Amino acid sequence: MILLLVVLLSPFVAAALTPLVARVLGTRTGWWAALVALGNTVALLSLLPDILHGTTLTYTLPWIPLLDANLTLMVDGLSLFFALLISFAGCLIMAYGRFYLDPREEHGKFFAYMLLFMGSMLGVVLTGNLIALFVFWELTSLSSFLLIGFWDHREASRYGATQALLITAGGGMAMLIGFILLHQVTGSWDVQSVLSQGDIVRASPLYLPILGLVFLGCMTKSAQTPFHIWLPNAMEAPTPVSAYLHSATMVKAGLYLVARLYPALSGTEAWLYLVGGVGILTLCVGGFLALAQDDLKALLAYSTVSQLGLIMALYGLGTRQGVVAGSFHLMNHAAFKAALFLCVGMVEHETGTRRLSQLGGLWRAMPWTGVFTLVSAAAMAGLPPFGGFVSKELFYAATLDVTGGAERVLLPVLAVAGSAFTVAYSLRLVYGVFFGEPGHPPKHPHEAPLGMLWSPLILAALNPFLGLWPAPADHFLLEPMASGILRQNVHVHLALWHGFGAPLLMSVITIAAGLILYPAWLGIQRWQGDVFSRFSLEGTYKGSLQVLSRSGRDVSLWLQSGFLRQYLLWILSFLSLVVFSTFLWDRVSLIPAEARSVLSYEGILLIMTVVTSIAVVFAPRPLPAVILLGGVGYLVGILFILLYAPDLALTQILIETVSLILFLLVIYRLPPFIPEQASRGRLLRDGLLATVVGGAVSSVVLATAGQGYFPSIAEFFLRESVPGGGGRNVVNVILIDFRGYDTLGEVTVLAIALLGVFTLLSRKDTR
Amino acid sequence: MRRATTVIAEVVTEWSFPVIFLFAVYLLLAGHNNPGGGFIAGVMTAAALTLQYVVFGMREVQRFTPSSYLGLVALGLTLALGTGLGSLFLGWGFLKSGILHLHLPIFGEVEVVSAFVFDVGVYFIVVGVTMTVISLLGRETA
Numbered sequence: 052m053i054l055l056l057v058v059l060l061s062p063f064v065a066a067a068l069t070p071l072v073a074r075v076l077g078t079r080t081g082w083w084a085a086l087v088a089l090g091n092t093v094a095l096l097s098l099l100p101d102i103l104h105g106t107t108l109t110y111t112l113p114w115i116p117l118l119d120a121n122l123t124l125m126v127d128g129l130s131l132f133f134a135l136l137i138s139f140a141g142c143l144i145m146a147y148g149r150f151y152l153d154p155r156e157e158h159g160k161f162f163a164y165m166l167l168f169m170g171s172m173l174g175v176v177l178t179g180n181l182i183a184l185f186v187f188w189e190l191t192s193l194s195s196f197l198l199i200g201f202w203d204h205r206e207a208s209r210y211g212a213t214q215a216l217l218i219t220a221g222g223g224m225a226m227l228i229g230f231i232l233l234h235q236v237t238g239s240w241d242v243q244s245v246l247s248q249g250d251i252v253r254a255s256p257l258y259l260p261i262l263g264l265v266f267l268g269c270m271t272k273s274a275q276t277p278f279h280i281w282l283p284n285a286m287e288a289p290t291p292v293s294a295y296l297h298s299a300t301m302v303k304a305g306l307y308l309v310a311r312l313y314p315a316l317s318g319t320e321a322w323l324y325l326v327g328g329v330g331i332l333t334l335c336v337g338g339f340l341a342l343a344q345d346d347l348k349a350l351l352a353y354s355t356v357s358q359l360g361l362i363m364a365l366y367g368l369g370t371r372q373g374v375v376a377g378s379f380h381l382m383n384h385a386a387f388k389a390a391l392f393l394c395v396g397m398v399e400h401e402t403g404t405r406r407l408s409q410l411g412g413l414w415r416a417m418p419w420t421g422v423f424t425l426v427s428a429a430a431m432a433g434l435p436p437f438g439g440f441v442s443k444e445l446f447y448a449a450t451l452d453v454t455g456g457a458e459r460v461l462l463p464v465l466a467v468a469g470s471a472f473t474v475a476y477s478l479r480l481v482y483g484v485f486f487g488e489p490g491h492p493p494k495h496p497h498e499a500p501l502g503m504l505w506s507p508l509i510l511a512a513l514n515p516f517l518g519l520w521p522a523p524a525d526h527f528l529l530e531p532m533a534s535g536i537l538r539q540n541v542h543v544h545l546a547l548w549h550g551f552g553a554p555l556l557m558s559v560i561t562i563a564a565g566l567i568l569y570p571a572w573l574g575i576q577r578w579q580g581d582v583f584s585r586f587s588l589e590g591t592y593k594g595s596l597q598v599l600s601r602s603g604r605d606v607s608l609w610l611q612s613g614f615l616r617q618y619l620l621w622i623l624s625f626l627s628l629v630v631f632s633t634f635l636w637d638r639v640s641l642i643p644a645e646a647r648s649v650l651s652y653e654g655i656l657l658i659m660t661v662v663t664s665i666a667v668v669f670a671p672r673p674l675p676a677v678i679l680l681g682g683v684g685y686l687v688g689i690l691f692i693l694l695y696a697p698d699l700a701l702t703q704i705l706i707e708t709v710s711l712i713l714f715l716l717v718i719y720r721l722p723p724f725i726p727e728q729a730s731r732g733r734l735l736r737d738g739l740l741a742t743v744v745g746g747a748v749s750s751v752v753l754a755t756a757g758q759g760y761f762p763s764i765a766e767f768f769l770r771e772s773v774p775g776g777g778g779r780n781v782v783n784v785i786l787i788d789f790r791g792y793d794t795l796g797e798v799t800v801l802a803i804a805l806l807g808v809f810t811l812l813s814r815k816d817t818r
Numbered sequence: 819m820r821r822a823t824t825v826i827a828e829v830v831t832e833w834s835f836p837v838i839f840l841f842a843v844y845l846l847l848a849g850h851n852n853p854g855g856g857f858i859a860g861v862m863t864a865a866a867l868t869l870q871y872v873v874f875g876m877r878e879v880q881r882f883t884p885s886s887y888l889g890l891v892a893l894g895l896t897l898a899l900g901t902g903l904g905s906l907f908l909g910w911g912f913l914k915s916g917i918l919h920l921h922l923p924i925f926g927e928v929e930v931v932s933a934f935v936f937d938v939g940v941y942f943i944v945v946g947v948t949m950t951v952i953s954l955l956g957r958e959t960a
Contacts, residue, residue: 112906113906114906697853698853698854698855698858701845701853701854701858702857702858702861705858705861705862705865706861708865708868709861709864709865709868709948712868712872712952713951713952713955716952716955716956717955719955720955776850776931776933777850777931777933778849778850778851778931778933779850779851779852780849780850780851780852780853780854780855782853782855783849783850783854783855783937784850784933786855786856786857786940787855787856787933787934787936787937787940788931788933791902791933791936794898794936794940795898795899795902795936798894798895798898798939798940798943799895801943801947802891802892802894802895802943802947805888805891805946805947805950805951808950808951808954809888809950809954812951812954812955812957813954
């Protein structure tokens with residue numbers, strides 16, 4: 052399916068074009084970005100019939116086929132749901148963003164970043180290869196960094212951006228190690244193949260490390276306790292970014308991965324305790340912290356933390372019911388939370404503040420915003436007749452269904468407690484902004500412009516739709532999604548009314564408890580302030596960052612003293628250490644397999660080389676030393692000719708010539724040479740090092756000629772040169788074909804080094 | 819400023835430069851089947867230019883070469899990377915070589931390998947890097 056590749060690449064291409072588009076469209080650039088997202092949505096919808104039939108669509112672009120590293124794209128119900136969510140939410144939010152951003156701001160930059168993020172996020176969910184998944188995963192962290200720090204003149208933005216990057220990219224590193232271990236166990240980077248080997252993975256002794264490391268990546272990305280601290284700080288981003296990245300899509304990447312790897316990793320006690328435990332803890336902690344916030348976006352951020360915890364807990368249960376409930380709540384959450392963020396954005400846009408203490412009684416001034424907020428908040432609180440109610444009932448039913456010891460009681464209790472906080476802060480959000488005493492915002496409030504209202508209208512309208520008539524969402528999205536997660540056909544029947552039963556009772560308790568908790572927010576706020584002044588995760592983060600940067604600096608100063616000889620000392624002694632330890636360990640023989648006597652002219656050449664080399668060491672000044680060194684080089688070049696290696700000889704002689712001239716130019720610029728009175732100790736050290744390094748290099752040469760420690764690959768190159776590389780000069784074919792990757796890397800390094808040289812030498816004060 | 823060089827050096831340089839340069843081009847073209855290749859050809863070209871520089875000075879060299887050699891490096895990197903991406907999008911995998919057999923009027927059967935473009939990239943990078951460093955170091959002495 053080439054269409055998949057187009058869907059994946061189009062946001063990246065569009066992002067690259069956006070700066071040009073912005074020159075023409077100016078403040079209307081948002082429409083362009085929204086159009087790209089809309090196109091993607093339509094393209095993805097066209098795949099729906101195939102997915103409904105239960106097919107998994109794939110497309111493979113070979114990258115390094117030998118290493119199983121390919122850009123494999125794969126779409127099943129789970130990927131398709133996420134891809135649709137990303138494109139559709141992206142479309143609405145970018146259209147909204149066009150009104151949200153001030154006309155004086157850089158629209159081109161903003162939407163280029165947004166599209167870049169959209170592409171990366173699509174990459175995460177569409178790829179079927181673990182390495183590619185990791186790359187896109189880190190790309191979302193990077194684009195999130197750019198977007199949080201969009202207002203880079205603000206200290207808080209820069210802090211929030213850096214913190215989010217450090218935490219999520221750090222988790223990503225752990226995840227990469229987890230993937231590598233997973234590859235060790237399954238022998239494949241391909242997601243489908245990994246998923247089919249679930250039993251092997253679970254039985255492996257590496258199962259716990261894999262689960263822990265991969266889940267660490269999911270925890271940081273989805274802001275699970277105790278890594279949730281970055282999410283509230285990320286609220287410094289423009290509100291469309293918060294709505295898109297930090298509620299609808301990116302923070303769900305962790306949930307996506309948990310769902311994706313569900314068949315491979317779930318079904319153990321460790322899974323229940325780790326994923327379920329962390330999830331339910333996050334649900335309660337997030338809800339508790341959300342209730343006492345004064346900043347509306349911080350309230351929503353903690354609420355997002357809490358809701359993500361809820362979904363994580365559902366996946367963590369490891370039951371079919373849990374997966375269905377989690378997936379349905381994920382849909383609901385995307386709808387109500389994105390709508391709430393957009394509403395808060397409008398409140399901020401029209402009043403100039405988002406502090407609850409300055410707001411109140413906006414119902415008359417902003418009726419539409421009020422209605423959207425009310426509907427979405429009611430869905431969040433889990434009130435009928437909205438989708439949130441249905442998923443909350445499913446959540447309760449799923450927690451009641453768990454078999455086991457303590458968790459059988461603990462889970463439902465914590466579920467009700469966490470949800471009671473949700474009811475309380477939802478109430479606080481609606482009441483605090485739209486009812487009660489009128490506040491004193493900086494701007495005179497009025498309704499947001501019509502263009503801005505569309506996106507929250509559509510998102511908010513989804514909530515009653517999902518509650519009253521869940522059949523379409525059920526059939527077209529939820530069933531394929533759950534089937535994709537569980538990799539078997541799942542049939543779901545959703546209904547608003549589940550009849551009288553324990554879940555309904557729990558819902559009633561939740562609402563009652565929420566109403567009781569609501570007035571307590573002021574007390575909780577005081578208590579939190581008191582606790583956080585003494586201990587906070589934020590402080591731990593700052594402290595560990597300080598320790599890290601201090602020790603980093605110390606190590607750097609110790610290793611990188613700025614003296615060339617110091618660097619050489621490290622590099623060369625490490626090289627010798629590696630060579631000698633390997634050779635001793637493997638008992639490598641240094642006796643050549645075949646030997647012949649040295650011919651007379653070869654002997655003369657070798658003696659000349661040795662004598663010249665010794666002369667280099669005793670040269671009185673740099674200039675003669677350089678010329679003598681060049682002499683050694685030419686002599687080696689002649690040796691190559693005698694040994695029938697024309698390419699090497701040509702290269703050697705040319706390089707000697709050019710580098711001799713470079714040396715002379717450099718010496719010309721160096722300060723006058725002052726012979727240094729080196730201490731006896733240093734002379735001894737340098738002499739010793741030189742001997743050891745010389746010995747190491749000689750051993751490598753001898754071992755190469757020796758009895759099979761390095762099996763010769765010359766046969767392969769000689770055989771494959773003409774058919775595989777189309778050339779008879781094997782040296783050249785190796786350089787540009789067989790080892791083309793190396794060469795590409797080398798020339799890139801060369802170019803980068805050149806940039807350094809260029810910068811250094813272009814300074815006016817050279818000399 | 820002209821340096822104190824001998825007439826012999828000047829004449830030899832003037833006559834040998836085209837020969838060295840042509841030989842470098844030959845090395846580049848022939849490299850896939852005979853001794854040579856982008857790297858050697860690049861160093862050879864740089865050596866020819868350096869000879870010009872030693873005898874006539876930097877200004878003379880820059881009269882017939884691009885004013886900024888960094889551009890050559892960028893061009894070379896683009897060619898090298900482009901070869902890789904080109905074969906990637908043809909579905910062969912990154913940097914996989916394609917071989918094309920052509921019948922040309924004068925040359926007869928000619929084999930064109932996609933890796934040749936890569937080699938040309940390497941050539942430009944080597945020339946660019948060497949000449950950038952030499953022109954920077956030789957700036958004030960020229």
